[in-house]
Amino acid sequence: MVGFVETRQSRSKVNRSTNKAGPEQVIMNIPGLGQAAPAATFSAPTIQAAIAVHDLQANSEWRFEVAYGQSIEVKIISGTAEIFGTELAVNHTYTFRGTKSSIFTWHGCRIEVNGPCEEYMAEETPMITYVNTHFALEKLRDDAIQNGGEGPRVLVVGPNNAGKTSLVKLLTAYATRMGRQPMVINTDSREALLSIPGTLTATPFASIIDVEQGWGSSPTSGPSPVPVKLPLCYYYGLASPEDNTKLYKPILTRLALAAASRLADDPVIRGTGMIIDTPGVISQGKGGYDLISHIVSEFSVNTILVLGSERLHSEMQRRFSAYKTRSGEAITLVKLDKSGGCVDRDDTFMQQMQEAAIREYFFGDPKRTLSPHTQQVNFDDATIYKIHEANAMLSSFLPGGEEDSQQVGLYENVEPSSMMLHCLLAVMYASTRDSQETVRDASVMGFVYVAEVDEKKRRLKILAPLNTRITDRPMIWGSWPETTVSLI
């Protein structure tokens, strides 16, 4: 299988180079015939040069990676195709930038690709299991609607790079296609959903997911070609939940509370239930399992999907086999296979992804440009809280026996300094006079970026998405997302 894949891959590269030589020649890969007759060419003057056409058989997947800074255009010529569950329109050009993704087809399709990317075909996918999972959830949703109860609260756990987010996206997309409105909860601060990394969000999905732009976009002042989604954001501000569980847990609790209130209020979402994405790190150790338990109890999870890890599965089984949710439901635990398409994303890629998310927040995506505002803020006007670093670190500095970190506040009120340069601050929906707990529990209004710190004049130059006074709100300075290079 691997050999086959590689031949394809190399051949399609060759194809492209030959195409450049002869602009009128387009090489088609015909499954089954391709290997025997690699040079099956015909002349098709109407099709532009440097375009590769792939035929995908039914139930196969075309996986591709586009580096940051590059883009490819993909068009479905015929058949049906979907990206993480979202169906692609035929004859519509989709542009992908900086992504690792895949196009799957249930019925077979022919796609046209224009641009440089790493690619291969895969015929073995866990899609059947995944789609069946969706239909199993559908049945639970039908039951829930009939009985007026809540739809399944699905928790997806698994180690890093197991395809959790992809599965969440897939289940979300399938549910929306069938007219449902799932509530998608992201508890992974490393990777944001419709926001900037470091946030935990809850977002109801009623409309199609933007396949070109991750999950889509949060509201802007202008129109959007794909309906925007409305996230509710809370700011955690650290990369790993274990860095500061004293902060992470209450925020999760608050998030769960808000989501539950929405569910109670909104019958459509209630019938569909929630899909919860988790950070991979909590699936990898003792402390993490406690966090899983916390999530399970806070969100009244009744379905846990374990991706790819036997050990995690048995651990979950041990923890939750006798567990009952608040409403007395037992927890269904299923182990799903990891997709072969999952790739390890290295730190560089994650870093780039982060930067792209931040850039997108302020400046928009290529389809629509946003213009942020800069404004000057006096040091004295700004109320900035710095998140305390990891508990363990802190307690090690304290004298023995006094490790009780409760004496230390959640945040530290700091004066702006040059340390803040190029950092992001979360502007909270709270008042500067509010207590730290209130600030912690507040939702995020938005983010500002510190573009300049003038310590002499005691002034900050900040970049805000829109020109509003923000000094009457407390701002939180987290260490995640990490300091990036200058945005402006």
Added chain:
Amino acid sequence: MTTEFSDDVAEDYKRALEDLTMNSRYEISNLTVIARENTEHALAISEALKSHIKQTSPQKKLPAFYVLDSVIKNVGTPYTIFLSRGLYSTFMEAYALVDNSVRRKMDEMLKTWKEPVPGALDTRPVFPRDVTGPIENALIKARTSAIQAQQEHTRSQQQILGRGRSGPSPAPYRETPTPPNAYRQPPPVQQGYNSNYPQQQYPPAMNGQQYGQQPHVQQPYGLPPRPPTQNYIPHNASAGSWQQPPPQQGYSAHDNSIDELNSDIANLITVFKTDFALNPLDGDIQKRLKALLDLQSIMQSQRLPPQQISEIKTQVAKLSEASKATLKAPKSPTPAPVPTQLPQQNSLSSLLGPGGQGTLAALLAKQTPPIQTRSPQPALNQSFKPPPVSMAPTPVPDTGSLFEKLLAAGIISGTPATSTPTPNISLPANISGYRPPFTPNPSRTPLGEIPNDVVLKTSSLKIPRPHLISSLYEKLGAPCTQCGRRFQSTEDGKKKKTAHMDWHFRVHQRMTEAEKRGQHRSWYVDELDWIKSREVEGDQNTSNGDNTNGSGVTSSSITSKPKLQYLPVPDDPALASSTCPICTEKFEMKWLDEAQEFVWMDAKKIDQRIYHISCYEDVNKAGVKRGTPEPVLGKRKHESLITHKGYRQSSGTCEKVQAIQRIYNFNQELDRFSLRPTAVKLIDLPVHLQKPNQSKPAPATLPFAHQRKEEIPRPGNRTDSIPPANKMKHLAAYLLLSLGGKSTPSAKDVKTVLESVGIEADDERLSTLISELKGKDLQELIAEGSSKLASVPSGGAGGAAPAAGGAAAGGAVEEKEEEKKEEEKEESDEDMGFGLFD
């Protein structure tokens, strides 16, 4: 109009038309707008359009006609005049060249041309009768001759069929070129195993109804191959009539063939109904009847491409022929052990099957002796398939080995319980070549609604259920060409799709606008708003106005927020420090997010002067032009000062809450007023003077009470002052009458006086007034009032008024009598002199 310029326009228009390759709402409306904007070149544009329709390829004719249609309906004259010239030839020439579906569209269009423009006031038809008449006549003529040809054709076909059936040993029904000399015929209804997706079956327009890959029959694996009892069938020449269906161009050429087909189906249904009545227990007949009914509903509810129609037609014709045979011949005592097939969904694809030969074919097959059900399904998609010639003789591998292969390929799970449906569309190409030798289980009950039996168990999740996939695709209807979202073909779904396409169009339009304007990311919503917000399907909400964010989200806070009226703070410093001429207050400056600048709320510029909108409206609405509003306003100012202070103390509270609070307070005040024992009291002092006292405890309990006054202090206060105005009219009239010599004027008298100057009297107030003043000496009252007033500063100047109010407040706790006198005095001082009746 310079012809040269017209030529340019026409040339441009022509080019734009050439780009119009498909039925794109956007482009068509664009072209219409161009036509509208260039009515002076109407002749040139009309000619361009006509010649384009004549010259362009048949596929592009329909969009061009839509442009024509849109132009005449939306722009009208002079295009109607220019385009009606030669419309006959334009229309008929195009009609002759296009295919049936387009013709239907054109027929529809023609029909609308005979009617007035929808929604227009003009009742004249779009095109005059003498333009559309000839076209219609010609079409009717063409149709009649077509029907004749059709009938001719059907007759001849039936003859052929009749011959075919009369053959001594009926040959298997087959359409493959394969000579049927195979030793073993593959079993029937194999379409489920054609894993090669028929790519060429995907015309974009039909996308969504063509992937009928999944089998309609559950076929358990592991059953032994059927004993080849009927396998040695001599090839009969008469089979040719089956193999080559009669030429179909005759059908596709005629527009009315659908009607005929419909009636054919209806006839068949009647036949089967009778049959069913005779043999109510016969499941076969019941199923066939159901399939036919399904087909009928599809035919009536959907528009089908001509190929499909002709295909149905062929099958129906055969079926009707066969049914005749069945009716004639006694029914075979043992029903054929053939699989029963029922469409699981009301889509044509399920009836026709992947090759267009699904259920109907099987249906048809069932009508013929059992032997015929053994025939292979026609393989329409042969591009990826080994040629059928080599296929048929291929010895079918024994069940076990195939099963093993399937297992090895991971296609079916290790324990394929026979009760679980395991049909698979996903056989890899190398296996799909085999036609699995399993016969359908005769005992299997037909599939109705396919149950969703997936449970969250690893074993259950691993079983492929291709039939469920369809609920993500074709069952959802046809996709939107822009984003792939699918819409049902039901009435509701069509409506949604139209709204959705409109949404795409609008977004597209607004995107370019927004590009110029500059956009920015919005703040995230806060918790409460988020919980209260509802997701609206992206395209449904935009229909109700200019929701500029184009989002799929309507936040309740957005919708419930009243439209804010404001004025940007003027740059001119002199103007910036101006006050409202009516209430002499300064304007409250406020930062407004929406406007992205500092504004004066509730302000409006009228004739170079800036007013509070509420002040201005009140003055106008009340219709009372009082010469000296100061006293009242002065008191109001006093109040306003408090409220302003109150507002400043707590900024940043939700406007929504303020609004509600505002309304609440306002209502309360109204209630209080109307409950006053005497209307006279309302007139002046008590209300205004008590107010500060009364509202003193309010800030503690109602933190918003004052803010809301800031927002709309004027209407609230105005209502305070409107009663005096009205009241004074009554009082003034009363006084006039008494001056005129009537010592005790009646309510009717007052009314007459007021009405004589066109003022409506308030009966309630009037009667209160009359009853209060009854039996009192006016002169006395006035004298007493004057002496009281003398102790207080006159309420003349604006600045002094608060003091007057305040001072009077102290002495306000006096008996009614005195108050009344005072009021009378004031009134006579103020209103008597200036705005008496207005």
